[in-house]
Amino acid sequence: MTPRELFFWADAVVAVLTAGMVLLHRNAVVCALSLVMHLCTVAVFFVLLDATFLGVVQVIVYAGAIMVLFLFVIMLLDPKGEGVTGRMGNIQLFVTLGAALLLVAGILRILPALAVTNAGGGAAVPEGFGAIRGIGEALFSTYLLPFELASVLLLVAMIGALFMGKKEIVE
Amino acid sequence: MTDLLLGPGPIGAVVKALVVLGVVMGIVGPMVWAERRIAGWIQNRQGPNRVGPFGLLQPLADGIKFIFKEPMAPEGAHVPLYVLAPALSFTAALSTFAVIPFADRFAAFGHEIWPIVADLDIGILWVFAVASLGVYAIVLAGWSSNNKYAMLGGLRSSAQMISYELSLTVSVVGVLMVAGSLRLTDIVTSQANGLWNVITQPLGFLVFITSAFAETNRLPFDLPEAEPELVAGYHTEYSSMKFLMFYMAEYANVVLSACMITLLFFGGWHLPFTANLLAGAAPIVAGLVGIGIFLAKVFFFLFVYIWVRWTLPRFRYDQLMSLGWKGMLPLAVANLVWTAGLILWKLA
Secondary structure, eight states: OOHHHHHHHHHHHHHHHHHHHHHHOSOHHHHHHHHHHHHHHHHHHHHHTTOHHHHHHHIIIIIIIIHHHHHHHHHHHOOOSOOOOHHHHHHHHHHHHHHHHHHHHHHHHHHHHHHHHHGGGOOOOOTTTTOHHHHHHHHHTTTHHHHHHHHHHHHHHHHHHHHHHOSSOOO | OHHHHHSSSHHHHHHHHHHHHHHHHHHHHHHHHHHHHHHHHHTTSOOSOSSSGGGTTHHHHHHHHHHHSOOOOOTTOOHHHHHHHHHHHHHHHHHGGGGOOOSOOEEETTEEEOOSSOOOTTHHHHHHHHHHHHHHHHHHHHHHTTOHHHHHHHHHHHHHHHHHHHHHHHHHHHHHHHHTOSOHHHHHHTTTTSOOHHHHOHHHHHHHHHHHHHHTTOTTSOGGGOHHHHTTGGGTTOOHHHHHHHHHHHHHHHHHHHHHHHHHHSOTTOOTTHHHHTTTSOHHHHHHHHHHHHHHHHHHHHHHHHHHHTTSOOOOHHHHHHIIIIIIHHHHHHHHHHHHHHHHHHHO
16 A cells, blocks of 8 residues: 555545534534534545645635634534424435435446546646646636636625625615 | 755654754743743833743743643533644644745755755645634634633634734735745745845735734734733633643744744845855855844844734724724735736836
């Protein structure tokens, strides 16, 4: 086993465990923290795939910024013992199981295709792959329109949140 | 042998990590002493002067006291997270030093020595990523302590650190544009001609140092632990070694900020006249002089940190937020536009 594979399997075990914790733990704060941990393990996957920049950005954006706000909200609301029970709980259970089954079926469907592309250890990593220069050039040339549209969408969402959060508009 | 110990390989990295750890912890202890002595000097009193010559052994005595104190957790605390928080804070603070270069590469004993643990090509992003994880330590400490003062401190801190992280990162983009790289050694090399970034981007430097003060929770931005209103904020319920870990992490973060200010804006291990003086010197002498210059600059900024602490009063919370969002962020963007214009003008 090469060091890379060793890291992969160690990371994969932690990733699955933390993902399970997000769903199964009863304490919402611990769930949020498990998600942070899980996002960090995904960052390690990026690094193992030679996309160091994406890995670090994953930590900065998701683990460092977004999840802190999640935790902030969870701590302010303090949802103690507010589970869904009774009939709604049963419906939720069935929906969850159905979604899980669909997901497994989808994975099984694409698995043969993945196995083919991975035969022979995959293609060699090109020079400068995953570096910030390449990503920047792709974003500002090939994918300029989607990139700008996404930024406008985020701006609209931000202004909308600001508008709805304001209690009264002062003329 | 020395190649194995000090080269870029895994064993060399472990050895250098231990050396850097020693250096950082070696600065943190005396810094606590220096802070109290300088505080005494500024306030026209003595400061600690009983333990050892000039009170120099005071940090050691404090450390021993912390170790022998009884560790305890408050009633109703979430114990696993209560214990995790200080460890996380300490780990995050020290991990950032992995990408800090102390000098340029130099040859010694027939080998090339890299005075840096890991010369990542995204070094500065690593610092931001790990530092942003440090926020969790404070938030968790506040939440898990089961204390309303701690909770308020934790919430304040998360809001404060996220707000100022924004202007901190935007103010650095100007420096990255000039260097054309995210590697910290490249950023220093781009200032080797004596034109330090503080000269070309004074606005960026101002925003960076202000945001860095806010990120390290030092006065005038120490609202997460503001004593008059929050007792001691997020670490109200902490004692013994757990408190010491928060304490050391805070000072390690201050040392990190001083290192970052030196590397990004003050030319790292360069001085305008040393390049000519050292041209004929042995490589090992040049390397050691470089480390000396770097540390001298870092010590100066550590002094600035202490100096500011006893000069400026604490901000009110709404003032802090409005300064961050309405003051620092626009200034950081203005610096970005200014630097872009400067680069275009020089290229044309």
